[in-house]
Amino acid sequence: MDTHPYDHFLEEVKEVLRSKLEEFKLFDYDQVTEEELWNFLMKKKWRKPKEDIHIYEIVKDIFSLKVSDFIAFAQVEHLRMDDIFSEAGALELKELLKK
Structure with missing residues (x-):
């Protein structure tokens, strides 16, 4: 994975990330990781x-x-990862187009 110019801040802000994740848990998004x-x-x-x-x-x-x-970003990333051109994806697409 490429390094990002801000990667060197990660260790210093881990507690801030954990705090933000606690906020996520208040909204029932407890599966999100640091x-x-x-x-x-x-x-x-x-x-x-x-x-x-x-x-x-x-x-x-x-x-x-x-x-x-x-959440919006995660949904878009998830959609990008789904390969509609795979065999399973093609069958699913075919079923969707029938309707």
Whole structure:
């Protein structure tokens, strides 16, 4: 996996990630992991990294994250992973088109 310019902040903000995951649990999203949350931030929030970012900005981004933004991103990623051109996917698509 490619490294992200903010990867060196991960260890310093683990407690912040855990705190955000506690918030997710309040909304019954208790299956989300630290890794998934971090990957979301890297792929979506920080896809255009700033050169001179400070740790307080990283923390602010984590705390300002909305559960709904993460869930929407996760759903799109899940759809991208589904291969409709596989044999099972093709059969499922065929069934859907019959209706």
